[in-house]
Amino acid sequence: MNITLIAGARPNFMKVAPIIHAMDEANSRNDGLFRYRLIHTGQHYDKIMSDTFFEELNIPHPDANLGCGGGSQAEQTAAIMVAFEKELQAHPADLVMVVGDVTSTMACSIVARKLNTKVAHVEAGIRSFDLSMPEEINRMVTDSITDVFFTTSEWAGENLRKSGVKDEQIHFTGNVMIDTLLANRHKFTRPEIWDRAGLEEGGYLVMTLHRPANVDEKEKFARFLEAIIASSGDLPLIFPVHPRTAKIIRELDVALPERFHMIEPLGYLEFNYLVERARAVLTDSGGITEEATVMGVPCMTLRDNTERPETVELGTNELIGTDPANIAPAFERLLAGQWKSGRIPDKWDGKAAGRIVAGLEAMVSSIPATP
Structure with missing residues (x-):
C-alpha cells in the first residue's frame, strides 16, 4: 500500500x-x-x-x-x-x-x-x-x-x-499525541528558566495563551493577566510567549511582578519538563490539555468550549471560560488542594x-x- x-x-x-x-x-x-x-x-x-x-x-x-x-x-x-x-x-x-x-x-x-x-x-x-x-x-x-x-x-x-x-x-x-508523549517522557529536559527562576517541583505555574479572542482584545487580555497575577499567590508564572504576544503585554497597563517570567517558546522536551512538574497549567490550547491530563497536572482552560471533552469529563482539565472573573474561584480550589484528580482516557x-x-x-x- x-x-x-x-x-x-x-x-x-x-x-x-x-x-x-x-x-x-x-x-x-x-x-x-x-x-x-x-x-x-x-x-x-x-x-x-x-x-x-x-x-x-x-x-x-x-x-x-x-x-x-x-x-x-x-x-x-x-x-x-x-x-x-x-x-x-x-x-x-x-x-x-x-x-x-x-x-x-x-x-x-x-x-x-x-x-x-x-x-x-x-x-x-x-x-x-x-x-x-x-x-x-x-x-x-x-x-x-x-x-x-x-x-x-x-x-x-x-x-x-x-x-x-x-x-x-x-x-x-x-x-497518537500521547504515543509521542510517553515515548519521550524519559527524555524531558530541564530548561534554563528552571535554575534562573529558582523553580521547585509543584511550586510554579505554566501559562500558554495564543488564541486571538484572548490576546488580541487588549482590555480583556489585561484583565486576564491581572486576575491570574492577583489569584496565584506567590507562585512563579512561566509564560513561553510568542514575540508578538510579548509586545502586546508590554503595551498593556499591567504591573508584572518579578515572579512573572516571559520566556522564548520552548522545544517539546523542555516545555513538557515544565508541565510535568508544575502546580498547574493555564492554557487555551487543546493539545496541552491532553498532555496535562496524562501527566496528572491540574489544567485551567481559558475557553468557553473544547473539542476534547474527555479531558474535562475524565481528566484534570476544567473549562474556566473567557470571563476573567472566573479565574479567582478556580485558583481558590487549586491552592486549597481541591482540584479533581482525574484519570487517563481509554486507549491513551x-x-x-x-x-x-x-x-x-x-x-x-x-x-x-x-x-
Whole structure:
C-alpha cells in the first residue's frame, strides 16, 4: 500500500511519527507492506523545528516541503491545494493520511478526493461546535469527505455517527499525541528558566495563551493577566510567549511582578519538563490539555468550549471560560488542594499508532494498489 502522510505544523509531525514507526515495524514483519511518503506543506514556519527537533524526538524528515506558508486563510488553502495536487499526481498513492485539524488537513483531503484517492483522518470526529474557530471548519470539511476515521475517544466516534458515518468506517484507536508523549517522557529536559527562576517541583505555574479572542482584545487580555497575577499567590508564572504576544503585554497597563517570567517558546522536551512538574497549567490550547491530563497536572482552560471533552469529563482539565472573573474561584480550589484528580482516557496508553496500522493492514486487501 502506497501512503502519503501530511503534516502542516510541528504538532502534526509528533502525530505522524509514531504512525511511521508502527508502519516500519509492520514492514519488518510483512516485507514492505507499506510504502510511505511524508509531505510537509510548509503551512507553519517554526524555528524550533530544526534538525535537532527531528533527531531528539526520533521524527523522520519530510520527503518534500511544499513551502506554502504565509497569506490569508484562503490564500494558504489555495496554495496548499495547488502544490499538493502536483505532488500527488507525481507520486500517486492508495491512501492519503491527514492528522489533526490545521488548514493542510482540509486542503490535502479535498485534493485527494478530487483525484479519486481515499482519505484517512487521524483525530477524526473531534468537535468544539464553535464555528468561529477555523480549526472547526477544517474538521467538519475533512470528515465530510473522509473514507477511514481513526478516533481518539468515544465522544469523537459518536459525533461521526450523528453525522451519518457508518460504524465500519470508524476505528477507535486512541491518541497518537500521547504515543509521542510517553515515548519521550524519559527524555524531558530541564530548561534554563528552571535554575534562573529558582523553580521547585509543584511550586510554579505554566501559562500558554495564543488564541486571538484572548490576546488580541487588549482590555480583556489585561484583565486576564491581572486576575491570574492577583489569584496565584506567590507562585512563579512561566509564560513561553510568542514575540508578538510579548509586545502586546508590554503595551498593556499591567504591573508584572518579578515572579512573572516571559520566556522564548520552548522545544517539546523542555516545555513538557515544565508541565510535568508544575502546580498547574493555564492554557487555551487543546493539545496541552491532553498532555496535562496524562501527566496528572491540574489544567485551567481559558475557553468557553473544547473539542476534547474527555479531558474535562475524565481528566484534570476544567473549562474556566473567557470571563476573567472566573479565574479567582478556580485558583481558590487549586491552592486549597481541591482540584479533581482525574484519570487517563481509554486507549491513551502509547499504543494508538499500532492500532492505526493494524487497521491499515486490514485495509490492504480491499484497496487496489497503485502501479
